[in-house]
Amino acid sequence: MAAKLLKTPSARSQVVEKLRGIAVAQARLERLRAQLEEELDAVRRCQDRRIAGLQGRVERLLADLEALCRAERDLILPAGRKTFVTPHGEVGFRKCEPVIRVRDGLGEGDVCRLLRQARLESLLRVREAPDKAALHKALAEGRLSCQQLRRCGLELDEGEERFHCKLREQASEGSPALGGGRR
Numbered sequence: 001m002a003a004k005l006l007k008t009p010s011a012r013s014q015v016v017e018k019l020r021g022i023a024v025a026q027a028r029l030e031r032l033r034a035q036l037e038e039e040l041d042a043v044r045r046c047q048d049r050r051i052a053g054l055q056g057r058v059e060r061l062l063a064d065l066e067a068l069c070r071a072e073r074d075l076i077l078p079a080g081r082k083t084f085v086t087p088h089g090e091v092g093f094r095k096c097e098p099v100i101r102v103r104d105g106l107g108e109g110d111v112c113r114l115l116r117q118a119r120l121e122s123l124l125r126v127r128e129a130p131d132k133a134a135l136h137k138a139l140a141e142g143r144l145s146c147q148q149l150r151r152c153g154l155e156l157d158e159g160e161e162r163f164h165c166k167l168r169e170q171a172s173e174g175s176p177a178l179g180g181g182r183r
Contacts, residue, residue: 022165065091130154 009017069076069091076084076091083092102111115123138144139156146156 019165023168069093 083090102108112124149156
């Protein structure tokens with residue numbers, strides 16, 4: 001009986017096989033996630049109707065309570081009291097600080113433009129932050145040293161080598177189109 005030599009799979013073929021296994025598992029995972037989302041959507045639709053009904057009821061009850069408290073303020077809050085406490089909660093009136101809001105139909109960008117047009121730039125906020133791209137460039141060009149960076153409260157994190165694996169999206173389920181070719 002002659003002994004057969006078993007050929008050891010190459011590192012490249014092992015990588016191809018492992019990527020295929022990952023792609024198959026990833027496809028199964030995506031199917032399972034899609035199924036879960038479908039089931040959750042069905043539950044959400046059912047519960048959304050119930051929630052909307054209860055939210056509407058709560059809003060109506062709150063509006064009724066506020067109307068009652070405003071109409072009967074002197075009876076509910078006698079002698080200038082600000083709060084009426086019950087076993088179920090409390091009601092009261094407090095003076096609020098004035099708040100400036102962006103009007104409906106306008107965005108913050110619109111408001112900034114209008115403030116500039118009105119020559120009120122001093123009322124605009126300018127966010128100041130380190131420009132990391134410029135700092136990297138200055139380091140690369142030698143205009144900035146790591147010591148200077150540290151003195152300014154910053155540090156350079158060189159980072160570490162990371163493993164990268166990306167599956168091709170056109171890989172079909174069960175038989176991904178992964179190649180062992182060189183790059």
